[in-house]
Amino acid sequence: MLVSALGFASDGTLYAGTLPGGKIWEVKGGAASPTCRELAKLDGADQVWSIVVGEGGKQVFAAT
Numbered sequence: 001m002l003v004s005a006l007g008f009a010s011d012g013t014l015y016a017g018t019l020p021g022g023k024i025w026e027v028k029g030g031a032a033s034p035t036c037r038e039l040a041k042l043d044g045a046d047q048v049w050s051i052v053v054g055e056g057g058k059q060v061f062a063a064t
Contacts, residue, residue, distance in 0.1 A: 001018050001019075001020075001021070002018060002019050003016045003017070003018055004017055004018065004019050004047060004048055004049060005017035005048050005049055005050050005051045005062070005063075006051060007051030007052055007053045007060065008053060009053045009057030010053075010056070010057050011057055012028070013026060013027070013028050013053075013057065014026075014027040014028075015027075015039070015051050015053060015060050016051075017048025017049070017050075017051050017062055018048060019046060019047040019048060020046050020047065021041070021046065022041065022042040022043075022044075022045030022046050022047060022048055022064055023038055023039075023040065023041050023042070023048070024038075024039045024040045024042070024048060024051065024060065024062060025037070025038055025039060026038075026039040039060070040060075040062075042062060042064055045062075045064035046064075047064060048062050048063070048064055049063045049064065050062070050063040051063075
């Protein structure tokens, strides 16, 4: 797995797009104890090239 895109929300949440498999991961917490979960598997997409977090952090847009 390779992280190919990163996006940050104003609350400090990090979103990571990966390839292969077209997944978006959500990473919360500090460097000492982060939590990571799979947020989405983008059907039909093998790669995530860019992530933009919408204003307020409630929307995540991905270029695939």
